[in-house]
Amino acid sequence: MTLQKEVLATQAVDLFRNGLYCSEAILQVFNKELGLGLNDTAIKMATGFGAGLGASKCCCGSLTGAVMVLSAVKGRTSTEGNVDEVFSLTQELHNEFKKRYKATCCRVLTRSVKWGEPEHHQLFEQYVRGAVEILTDILERESKPAPVKSNG
Template identity: 45%
Template sequence: MGGPTQPVDEHICTTCTQDSVDYFNAGLYCSEALLKAFDQHYDLGLTPEFRKIATSFGAGIGAAQCCCGCLTGGVMVISLIAGRSTPEQSETPAFEAAAALHTAFKKEYRSACCRVLTKDLEWGSPEHYAQCQRFVGGMASMVQTILREQLGVEPTHVCAE
């Protein structure tokens, strides 16, 4: 149930995408892996302590298998870049980018719910883990596309191809 593969976009930082997957493979939850990789490639300015905010979104919000941690991690990245600091600022850029990310994820994988995305897999099995790896890589590409196309934001580090 991996869904179709995202077409390769020549503007995607493959290093950021690979780092997201590598951090997941190293034991971070999907939400943590995405936040750490984007922090490094987009200079989000997060300390390791602050990156802990992503932990509870893993495994579908506290292991409840609800909203996919990849999606919540991606939304955190968008919010850090386009979110507002005061009530007077517009939430529109962040809301529109997050909605576009949600729509892209559901279009690609047919659901945003962790439980639905992994329903045919034994939780914690190698197949489940491989499925989540695909989601992490796909989400990293989706976030980068939305950052570039909607928000005009590129990685701050040169990305290897």
């Protein structure tokens, strides 16, 4: 799988600029790009994650949107499915986001700006772009076949 990281990031930022929440923008872009086949009801599930979980300013919507994409690609549909891979990739996504931005909590990430002001939107665009970049790196790496080990 070859994903154009900058194109996807720009598309997600554009959707955010046009009024979608971070979580909605990321899920919509990857639903289209990866052909996930998520219907409108599935897409609407991202809305409650906006503004840090229903405007509580907790977990960043960019991060939760990216986790929803990872889960759509690697998640399970029954108790017989394995969660190890999606949990590991989600932890990687979380840890890389936290390493890059020093937090995953919307309230902490935005404490230096007034909510709704232009600076707030510019800051959020950075988080949308970063989450898309991290997610794209993970998805591209995970789509490559494992190297064949030689016996000699």
